[in-house]
Amino acid sequence: MEKKGLTNKERLAIPPQKMPEQPPHERIGNVNEVPYGYSEELALAEAARCLQCKNAPCVKGCPVAIDIPAFITSISEKNYRASINKIKETSVLPAVCGRVCPQEEQCQDPCTVGKSLKSVDKAVQIGKLERFVADWEMNQSQAEVPVIKPETGKKIAIIGCGPAGITVAADCRREGHRVTVFEALHKTGGVLMYGIPEFRLPKRIVARDVDNLIRMGVEIRTNMVVGKIATIDELMEQGYDAVFVGTGAGLPVFLNIPGENLNGVYSANEYLTRANLMQAYSFPDTDTPIMRAKNVAVFGGGNVAMDSARTALRLKADNVYLIYRRSRDEMPARKEEVHHAEEEGVQMKLLQNPVRFIGNDRGWVTAVECLRMELGEPDDSGRRRPVPVKGSEFTLPVDACIVAIGNASNPLIPHTTPDIQTNKWGNIIADPETLKTTKKGVFAGGDIVLGAATVILAMGQGRNAAKAINEYLATGVW
Amino acid sequence: MNTILENEFLSPQVFRMKVETPEIARKRKAGQFIILRTCDTGERIPLTIADADPAAGWIELVVQVVGKTTESLSKLGPGESICDLAGPLGRPTHIEKLGTVVMVGGGIGIAPAHPIAQAMKAAGNRVISILGGRTKELVIMEDRMRAASDEVIITTDDGSYGAKGLVTDAIQKLIDEGRKIDLVIAIGPPVMMKFVSLLTKKYNIHTLVSLNTIMVDGTGMCGGCRVTVGDTSKFVCVDGPEFDGHQVNFDEMIMRLAMYRDQEKESYDHHCKIRPLPNN
Ligand SMILES: Cc1cc2nc3c(=O)[nH]c(=O)nc-3n(C[C@H](O)[C@H](O)[C@H](O)COP(=O)(O)OP(=O)(O)OC[C@H]3O[C@@H](n4cnc5c(N)ncnc54)[C@H](O)[C@@H]3O)c2cc1C
Ligand SMILES: Cc1cc2nc3c(=O)[nH]c(=O)nc-3n(C[C@H](O)[C@H](O)[C@H](O)COP(=O)(O)OP(=O)(O)OC[C@H]3O[C@@H](n4cnc5c(N)ncnc54)[C@H](O)[C@@H]3O)c2cc1C
Ligand code: SF4
Ligand code: SF4
Ligand code: FES
Secondary structure, three states, X not given: OOOOOOOHHHHHHOOXXXXXXXXXXXXXXXXXXXXXXXXXXXXXXXXXXXXXXXXXXXXXHOOOOOOHHHHHHHHHOOOHHHHHHHXXXXXXXXXXXXXXXXXXXXXXXXXXXXXXXOOHHHOOOHHHHHHHHHHHHHHOOOOOOOOOOOOOOOEEEEEOOOHHHHHHHHHHHHOOOEXXXXXXXXXXXXXXXXXXXXXXXXHHHHHHHHHHHHHOOOEEEOOOOEOOOEOHHHHHHOOXXXXXXXXXXXXXXXXXXXXXXXXXXXXXXXXXXXXXXXXXHHOOOOOOOOOOOOEEEEEOOOHHHHHHHHHHHHOOOOEEEEEEOOOHHHOOOOHHHHHHHHHHOOEEEEOEEEEEEEEOOOOEEEEEEEEEEEEEEEOOOOOEEEEEOOOOOEEEEOOEEEEOOOEEOOOHHHHHOOOOOEOOOOOEOOOOOOOEOOOOOEEEOOHHHHOOOOHHHHHHHXXXXXXXXXXXXXXXXX | OOXXXXXXXXXXXXXXXXXXXXXXXXXXXXXXXXXXXXXXXXOOEEEEOOEEEOXXXXXXXXXXXXXXXXXXXXXXXXXXXXXXXXXXEOOOOOOOOOOEEEEEEEHHHHHHHHHHHHHHHHOOOEXXXXXXXXXXXXXXXXXXXXXXXXXXXXXXXXXXXXXXXXXXXHHHHHHHOOOOOOEEEEEOOHHHHHHHHHHHXXXXXXXXEEOOOOOOOOOOOOOOOEEEEOOEEEEHHHHOOEEEOOOEOHHHHHHHHOOOHHHHHHHHHHHOOOOOOOOO
């Protein structure tokens, strides 16, 4: 198909290309990725929908300002190498972001095509195209190792090997600095490894990105809990010239209602960590157990709640209820994920809120008591505040519950490094441009600064922090 | 890294292991633990650091075989290494000179009691250690506890060694003798810690217990290790492992420890068919 000479009208007439995916009844029987990705033909058809707008509103919607029209043009020219290289000028994790970015709120939201067709769903499928070229590169032999500048002899310690830390490691290593990443867990990738499930983000993709870091000469030390094995001050005494803190928002928030410590009540972090990081999917071939519950209630309405609910289905639950205190419109989860969850059989229970867990005499949860809610006046976040309906209590029999109502910041680093200031939510205070903390030589970014945010925002902050670190190490000026 | 230097059985189900890990050996303090995995499909399990030599760069673990992971660990010999080892984790015991400290170690709990007894004695306390076991062979590390204590009392349930009875009987006796006790630290099976705490509460003796809840990450990320202390939920891995025994909801904790009992047996049977699961 020659698409070059198409008029805008013809381009607008091409429907958005759907990505083929595993049928719902099949995929809940495995943990393989749900969407298969575009074929070359589909990618070319999708790329032909882009109008190459001069003002490129899409670029403004991308937190790292990827040159979207340029990478799409290269796809149309079948020059996939040029396309992926264009993306990699600004993003180090295209295979990840193409899959998990909330594109409908970011790059695809302002897209001219979507605006003309009056539906963001009809915007150019930028994320899917990004995934296509990233996967294309992965299928070539090994990714190219970027050029590393001559060794500077300067040392940087990066704490946490999530998207923020990975980005800083790559960008600082490229500058010729010696980079060591300290990761608390036995595996690298942060939430990409322990939180987001295999069926949404295959772990081999994360492993490959970290592998590239190692091939660039970055040293990675797993099983190192900074604050315990060494404090930041001790690292600096050991000769690190700069430190980047990218420890994420790994502190689970609980509901604080009666019965929450009953057996069978999990935080989403625990449930997902057991399933993903510890591969409890494969128990007993792997050693870490997880409850194989029949009736599961998940509390929350974000991506974490969707991931937990869909994981429970794959662990063979008969009924999975997603209990959310507001209505569907307020759900923070990506639309695509809500859709996937419903297709797979997750039962949405909207405008309901748990008030207590009920257990048996052996300490196991057997039911959850909930209240119905209705929407009142908008709150600070602009969303309508849910208010309980008096006397609407009802109980739902369950044998496992997963609390997915949010994550706060892990206090370990701030506690052991008092001169790093935090705000009232425990997030590290960092300059929005340079990501400098209140402690000389220490930078911070990602969820530990933003609160639970997104992969691309964590990566974007990593980028800016790396730039500031490189500058600080070159000039010595804080 | 993480090379095993020594491994020997102290009793049929309990072995002690020295592992080379210089950074942890230098950094650890009494009361802290590590988390390890023995293989790439393995579970993360917490174990207390029973002793360490910062100069030689090793830590010692004293482990009771209770399931799949402890069984596979017991089979690793000198020269082999532990796949993943993270630590030191948890808050160190607060060591200060108080006067008389009674260290109560029940069974495998004697191992974690050991470094605390050492540190308490070094801080100038009079340390009375009460070592309890169901039977003689379960009273481990007696010599080393003697070296770390001013006085040692031994109790066994069946009377095969020391005084016949429970550790609580020995504490009661000290109280009845009018001995002034400034602090009790009890480490052992949850039921033992519960009854020690109930007893000392009657006499208003400050009591610390070291909790052994089920853990995953050990960094405060999952909340799986939570227990109710007073009226709040605490994470044992980062807020503990030591808590005021008078505040801990032991019944809840004991029920939580049983959460995976069936699957633990399944895992053991799946991997360790040769050896029958020890009774405990
Ligand atoms: C279940 C789930 C689903 C999500 N889905 C999406 C999605 O679809 N799209 C999206 O954009 N975002 C999603 N997010 C959010 C996204 O994953 C995070 O915003 C992002 O991972 C933050 O990156 P980070 O590098 O700041 O931190 P993290 O990814 O949290 O990484 C921090 C790392 O630091 C390590 N660490 C912590 N403390 C220490 C210490 N003291 N010493 C050493 N290491 C330490 C941790 O073990 C971890 O590996 C999801 C999050 C979750 C939990
Ligand atoms: C802070 C702390 C310090 C500990 N120190 C020691 C020690 O010095 N020596 C020693 O022998 N034991 C110690 N334990 C207990 C030890 O962790 C468990 O015996 C071990 O996890 C059992 O693993 P398994 O696979 O062999 O047995 P499994 O068959 O998995 O379990 C047997 C029993 O061990 C407990 N358990 C299971 N999984 C875990 C887990 N991930 N974390 C904690 N407990 C679990 C449960 O009560 C279970 O019923 C400690 C526990 C904690 C929390
Ligand atoms: S990184 Fe995310 S927001 Fe940016 S273009 Fe890619 S999918 Fe869109
Ligand atoms: S806004 Fe949409 S149509 Fe315009 S350049 Fe960006 S992707 Fe292409
Ligand atoms: S073990 Fe996960 S929070 Fe303590």
